[in-house]
Amino acid sequence: MLKLSCAAAESGVDTNIFLEIVSKMLSLLAERQSEGSIVFVRHVAIHLVEEFGLYHPSSRGREMPLRFHRACRSVFECHGLVRLLDALLCCAANCLSETSRTVEALFECLGTILSWSTHCFFEEEVVEDECSYSFRVSGILWHTLLLEGVSVPGTRVTVDSLLRTWYSEGNLCGFLFNPVSLVELICQFCGITMESWSVSDRVNYGDRFLSLTCFVTRKLLSIAGPCEDARTVLPLAISGVRNIVENLGDIFTVHEVLSRYVSELSLFAKTLIEFDSRFPDDDGIMAALDKVLSCLFKLLTMTPCYDISRTVVAAAGMEVFNTFLSVKLSNAHSSEEAEYFSDTFTMSHLSLLGHLARSDPEQAAASLCLSLEALQRRNAKMEQHPSGSDRLQVQEGIWLVLKIIDAFLADACEGEEVSIPSCFTGSFTSGSHPVVKIVSTLMILMQEVVQNLPVASPALVSSLLEVFGTFIGVYVTADDGDVAGKFFFAQECIVVVSYVFNALRTFSFDEDVALAGCRVLDISVKIEGVAFVLRSSGILHTAEEMVTCGQLFYEDVRGRIAGFWIRCISGDTFSERIVPVLQTFDIHGTDFTSVDVTLCLERCSSLAGLFVSLQGSERLTWCFGSLTSLCDHVLSVSVCRFYEREVTIRTTELLLQLFLTCSVALHGEEVMWVLSKVRMTLASVINTIAEDPTWSNEGAEEEQHRLLKLISRLFCEVSRWVMMECTLPLELLHPLGTHVISSLGSFLKLFNEHSLSFPELRESAFAAFQLCAEAFTRDFVSHTDSRVFLLTLLFALDDESVDVQRVGITVAERVVTCLRDSGLKNHELFAQLLSTILRSFLRGKIAVSFSSQLARSLTTLCGCLPPESVELVLGETLSLCPEPKLTDIVREVMRVVHECVVSEGPRRQAVLRSLDESIADGLCNIRSVLLA
Known part of the structure; x- marks a missing residue:
């Protein structure tokens, strides 16, 4: 009612009436009243802020146009918000009639006011970075409150001093309160900034609140060991530092400010790393460490490369980096299981540590190499106790160092081409180059791991493969890769590929080893000259034997090895050598009832892997005729075994990979064959899941979701190809469109409210719906069953x-x-x-x-x-x-x-x-x- 009473002509706001409302509210807040009246008035203030600030959907209606609500929010932000905040802080500073209940209402009201910017509704108010808290204010009243403070008898007290006193004493006017509420307020004040402030004003405000939030953080760290609640609040306290770094970053151009708080952040980080080892599963500790590392990284990126301030930040970053290595390598966190190590830190920690280490790449490389060498020496002494927990701890240490090296060498940007970090762009011809030094150390480690593969942890084996995959992908095959780097790998590629094959043979069903090993093979084969080196080494005989010997591997690994072999063998002997290898991918038999299910699964996965490895290779066209007959036979047999759910899933994976690889490389009748496979197999898959009641069983839900997401992706990929790559005339494309839209209708009928409650599944289904409608709009419109x-x-x-x-x-x-x-x-x-x-x-x-x-x-x-x-x-x-x-x-x-x-x-x-x-x-x- 109060807001509606402010309505003026043309959806405007009557400023006089509004100022009367604010004035009356301020006088009520300042009055000495009974406890109940004070609580009531403060709750009215809360609702007033929420109503004018459009905090709730109901406040954006009231049968009034949005122009009116926009005007209300604007006028309240300029003339109401700061006055209420000042009045409440004055009440608290002067201890007027406070009780435990009024103090609770006070904190609730202050929190509501300071959360104003998080309730942006109009597009022009929305900040670009939703992860950071920023509250931009303006006007003399805000300036006075933030820089001069609130009035108390005879003087003014600054807001940060007031908050510090409350936190130090643990009470307000003698009444206890929830400390989390106060830490939240401090964090919110740290996010306030004014565009009109001079640098000295920003330093004045930012320095005071940095001091306050660091003070609170130190207090929390001092009791975090025995107190779980303190560990929970730590991330919130450090968020205050991050808010100032994000919103008042120019205060760190003052060297004294930067030095003081970088030292504080370094201390926080090292303390949290110690706590992280004592409480490895504590979410509060991990989140707090992540925020501290983020602040250090942000400060590092803000300072110019050759500025003295950068030296300060870099030194602190390296100190934290070395502390992390030292503390983590002296503590075991394994669950005594050799298969996997516990992930006792978040991957963002590794990424941030990698960035901090790049501030001094030579020192970081030296530290990493020394750590690896020390661990290798410890590992060598334990060869007499292959199953002991000490050996497991050492292997976990090596695994950890490898994870850090991977983050140090390059950023993790899945699906994107990664450039060489600028600190590593020097020539590889120098043996002192940080990357060369690390890779040389890794080559020695690789030889030791190969000699002891039976007792090695698959986690260690896969992490070493991941590092080599990163090195080859970024430093060797990338457009900005160093020529010397390519030469370096060409000399060592036989050793690396041999390690991949040994690892895949030993850990033939480990997913991480399979993924990392196949990535190395796929990247290596693209390097100029590597195929020739491998042909002359005899290593390809090993690959051929692995494909044809009958050994089973994880899912598509055998096909990936076969694709690698096909891309490497000599063109002179290609036609005669390819036939016996491809025959091992066929299902030899026409009676589907006599074909073993395991054989169906293996053939579908291996063929899918073969198409993955041949993607972008001209060798696909060399053997396409053989592959078509293979696929025809395998798909026809597999479709007849669709009563086995896993066969349906693997067949769909094969179909998807067949389309992804062939649609962009082939033309004419070859593409028409691919599309015919898509139409026929897609129809069979969707009919199966619709008609077979076992897919609806509770125990089959995970398999059902896997299949539905695969079908969604197939719809999406076909639609994207039609819109971006397809050169077929419309008359040839029309049958595909008709079939895709018909299948889409049947596919969408498989979903219900329960299945759409799973975010990934819902996202994939609606992506398919949109892309199919965009690619085949005319078929979509003319479809006979439009109801679905x-x-x-x-x-x-x-x-x-x-x-x-x-x-x-x-x-x-x-x-x-x-x-x-x-x-x-x-x-x-x-x-x-x-x-x-x-x-x-x-x-x-x-x-x-x-x-x-x-x-x-x-x-x-x-x-x-x-x-x-x-x-x-x-x-x-x-x-x-x-x-x-x-x-x-x-x-x-x-x-x-x-x-x-x-x-x-x-x-x-x-x-x-x-x-x-x-x-x-x-x-x-x-x-x-x-x-x-």
Whole structure:
């Protein structure tokens, strides 16, 4: 009611009435009253802030347009928020009538005010980095409060001094409070900044609050050992430091400030590393360490390369790096299981430590190599006790160093090409180059591991393979790779590939070893000259034997080795050597009932692996004729065994990889063959999962989800290929589109509310829905069973996720545009789409940011339908809603839609903008009514 009383003409705010409300609120806050009255007034203040700040969906409606709410939030931010904050802090500083209940209400009210920026609703308020807290304020009142403090009898006390006193004494006016509430306040104050501040103002404010948040952190660290609650609050306290680093970074241009707080951060990091070893599973400790390392990394990137300040940060970073190595290598965390080591730190720790170490790459490389050499010496002394826990601890230490080396050498950017870090761009011809020094040490380690593979941990073996995969991928095959680096690897490639083969043979069913080993093979074969070196070494005979000897490997490994062999063997003997190798991928038999299930699984996975390894190679075309007959036979037999769920999954994996590899490399009839395999096998897979009741059993849920995600990806990849790569004429593409859309309809029917509650599965299904609609729009529109698509569209528009809603909006707009451009009038699908969009609008869940797309779609649909049809759809939709207020909102929107339809030229554009606003207002008011 207070907010609505401020309404002025043209959706504005009556400033006089608003200032009266604020003035009355301030006088109530300052009065000495009973405990109950004070608590009540402070809760009124909370609701006032939440209402004007649009904290809740209901506050964005109230049957008022968004222009009014925008004006209310703006005027309150400028003239209300700081006054309330100042008044509350004055009450607390002067201890006016406080009790335990009023203190609790005070903290709640302060927290509500300072969380203003986290409740951004309008697009222009949203910050780019959602991970950092930033509250940008302006005006003389904020300036006075933040830099001069609050009034107490005879003087002023700064806000940080007030908060420090409360934290030190553990009470406010003699009454205890929850310390977490105070730490949250301190963290929020650390995120406040003013654009108008000079550097001296920023240093003044930032230095004081840095001192405060570091003080709190030291206090928490001093009791974190015996106190679990303190460990939980630590990340919040350090977030205050991060907020200042992010928002007031220029204060660190003052060398004294930088030196003081880098020293503090270094101390925090080293203490937390010690705690991390004592409490390896403590989420609070790990999160706090992550934040401290992030702050050090941020400061390192902020300082110029040759500035004296960078030397300070780099020295602190290396101190932390060496502490991490020292502490971690002197503590065992294993569960006495040789298969895997416990991951006692987050991967972000490793990434940040790797970046910090790059500030002094020579020293870091020396430390890593010394650590490896010391561990190797310890390991050599334990050869008499291969199963002892001491040996396991040493292997875990080596594994840890290898993980750090991997992060040190390059950033982990899956799916992206990674450049060589700038600190390593020197020539590899120097033996003192940090990377050369590390890789030389790793070569020695590799030889020792090979000699003791039976007693080595697969975790250690795979981590060594990962490091070599990173080295080859970044320093050898990359565009900016060093020529000397390529030469270096060419000399050692036989040793590395031999290690891969030994590891795959020894740990033939370990997933991590398989993935890391196959990555090394795939990358190595792309290096110029490596195939020739390998041919002359005899190592390819080992590869051929591994493919043909009958040994079983993890999933697609045998096919990956075969692909590596195919890409390396001499072209002169290719045709005669390829046939016997490919024969080992066939299922020799025509009666599917006599074929062992294990054989089906192995053949599907191995063939999939073969296609993975041949991706981008001209050798694919050399043996494509043999591969087609292989795939025809394996797929035909496998399809007949679809009553085995794993066979269905592996067959779909084969089909996906077949398409990914062949669609971009082949043309003409060869591509048509690939598409025929996609059509036939996809239909069989979807029919199987729809008709076989065992897929719906509770015990089969994981397998069902794996298969559904694979099918989703296949839909997505086919659609992307059609939109970006396909050169086939439309008449040849039409059968594919018809089949894909038909299969998509059957596929979407497999989902229900339960299966769509799994985020990854839901995301994959809606991605398939959108991409298929975009790639095959005409087939999508003309599909005979449109009901499943309309239901999916309605579900998407009603989803809580904005990303899923975006899918619904995009598909709706695409289909509406296609229908309009087709020249059809009064098509049944127009009415169905209009009904779907109106039903969703009536539920009020669509994000306001989609108002303009909704406006376009509604205008187009209503423009292609006669008025009586629009009215009929509207009447049917509103009949489902008994609430008169909602009916009025929808009718008002449709009135503007009709006005837009009959308008032309500039007038139409003006009405369309009005419709955009009307839809946004309508959505907010519908939510307000539904929440009332």
